[in-house]
Amino acid sequence: MNLDRVTLDPAVMGGKPCIRGLRITVGTLLGLMATGVSRERVLAAYPYLEPEDLDAALAYAAWRLEEREEDLVGA
Secondary structure, eight states: OOOOEOOOOTTSSGGGETTTTSSSSSSOOOOOHHHOOOHOOOOOOHHTOOOHHHHHHHHHHHHHHHOOOOOOOOO
C-alpha cells in the first residue's frame, strides 16, 4: 500500500493527516464521501486534488482502522 500522498506535518492543519501537504484533511475527504458526495463532485470542488488522492485517503483510513493501541505496562 502506497501512502505517500498522505502527509502529517505539525505546521499544516495541526498535524492532522492531509493530502500531499495541502490544507485538505483525510477526514474532510472521508466525511464528504461517507455522506454520499460522489468522487467526481469532490474532485470538482477541490480541483487541485487527483483521483489517486481520494484512493489514498480511503487506504489511509483502512490502514488506521487496522492499528491497535495497547497500554504499555511497566516491568
